[in-house]
Structure formats: C-alpha cells, structure tokens
Amino acid sequence: MAIRNIRVDDDPILRKTSRPVTDFNERLFDLLDDMKDTLYKSGGVGLGAPQVGVLRRVVVMDVSEDRSDYIELINPEITSIEGSQTGSEGCLSLPGLCGTVTRPMVVKVKAQNREGKWCLYKGEGLKARCFCHELDHLDGILYKDKLDEGECLYRTDAE
Ligand code: NI
Numbered sequence: 001m002a003i004r005n006i007r008v009d010d011d012p013i014l015r016k017t018s019r020p021v022t023d024f025n026e027r028l029f030d031l032l033d034d035m036k037d038t039l040y041k042s043g044g045v046g047l048g049a050p051q052v053g054v055l056r057r058v059v060v061m062d063v064s065e066d067r068s069d070y071i072e073l074i075n076p077e078i079t080s081i082e083g084s085q086t087g088s089e090g091c092l093s094l095p096g097l098c099g100t101v102t103r104p105m106v107v108k109v110k111a112q113n114r115e116g117k118w119c120l121y122k123g124e125g126l127k128a129r130c131f132c133h134e135l136d137h138l139d140g141i142l143y144k145d146k147l148d149e150g151e152c153l154y155r156t157d158a159e
Contacts, residue, residue, distance in 0.1 A: 001033045003041050004052040008093050015140040018048075018055045020075050024116045028058070032072050032114055035060045040067065044092045046130045048137030051093050059111075059134040063127045071121065076111035076135055085125065089133060089143045090156065100151045101143050107131045 007013050021028060031054060039047045039060050049058040059073040083105030090098040107128035109121045123131050133143055144153055 001037050004034050004038045006038065006042065006047075006051055006092050007053055008095055011093075013050055013053055013055065014093055014137070014142065016050065016055055017140050018050055018057045018138040020057050021112070024074075024112075024114060028056075028074075029114060031056070031058060032060065036070065036072075042092050045126070046134040047092065048134045050137050050140070057138045059138070061127075061130050061134060063123075063130050069127075072114055073109065073111035073121070073134070074113065074116075076109050076131075076138075078107055078131065078135060079110050079120075080108045081128075082106040085129065086148065087129065089129065091133070091143055093137075094142065094144060094153075096156055097144075097153045098156050099144060099147045099153045101129075101146050102148050103129045103132045109135070 035047050035052060038052060045063045046059060046061040049056045057075045059076055062070045081104035084102055085105045086100060086102045088098050089101045105128060106124050109131050110118055113119055
C-alpha cells in the first residue's frame with residue numbers, strides 16, 4: 001500500500017471521462033488500497049480514481065468522523081435522488097478553496113465491490129453530497145462547475 005499523488009488545479013486528467021472497470025484483479029486491489037491510504041492520509045471524505053491519475057470508474061469514501069464508514073464503489077451509478085440541500089463543498093484537487101453547491105438530500109447508488117458483486121448504498125446529507133461529488137469526478141466534472149447561481153469560490157484560509 002502506498003500514498004499516491006493527488007492531481008490538483010488545472011491538471012487535464014481531472015477533466016477526462018473515466019472508463020468502466022472490467023478486470024477485478026490485483027491491479028484494481030492495489031489501486032483501491034492505495035486510494036484508501038491516500039484518502040485517510042489527506043483527511044478527505046472521498047476520492048475518485050482520476051484524482052490519483054487513473055481514469056477508471058473507482059471511488060473510495062468515508063464521511064464518518066471516526067473513520068468507520070469506509071466504502072469502495074466500482075462502476076457506480078446513481079439510481080435515485082430525493083430532496084435538496086445547499087451547503088459548502090471542497091475538494092482535495094482544489095486545495096484551499098470551497099464553494100456553495102446545491103445537491104440532492106438523499107441519493108441511492110448501485111456499485112460493484114472489489115469482488116465484482118453489485119451492492120446498493122443510500123446516503124443522506126453529507127454522504128449524499130459526497131456520492132454526487134465523487135461520481136462527478138468520474139465524468140471530469142468538478143464542484144466548481146456547479147456552484148449555485150451568483151456564488152463564487154472562496155479561499156478557506158481567507159481572514
Ligand atoms: Ni473532489
């Protein structure tokens with residue numbers, strides 16, 4: 001296991017569309033293990049494979065305070081959304097910035113696990129926001145593309 005370099009700012013790989021995972025092999029397991037390490041090391045709540053330079057449809061997440069809700073999503077798809085929430089969002093690939101984005105309040109996702117088995121997930125609040133944010137990464141979309149009308153990016157270190 002290893003920490004991988006997080007791609008930031010205008011790195012063109014962040015704007016590309018990722019390909020589905022077809023081979024559930026050691027190479028995938030290494031990627032997942034490294035992404036988990038990188039997520040925890042960076043203190044983030046979610047990470048998409050493009051953020052570590054790999055254009056595959058893979059996401060790891062843990063939105064819990066005590067790091068007890070780790071999940072791996074392979075070839076994830078949103079199956080339903082409900083309600084809405086407006087709040088501040090940030091991204092490990094846009095360090096030092098945040099912005100206001102409106103997202104669904106409840107999101108259901110289907111995804112494969114590392115054995116290739118399809119599983120269903122439901123997220124509310126932060127977890128729903130994270131599902132949307134991370135799945136966007138797989139299509140080259142960043143939260144700054146989706147800022148609410150009239151909103152701009154803020155520096156998190158602004159005085
Ligand atoms: Ni992000």
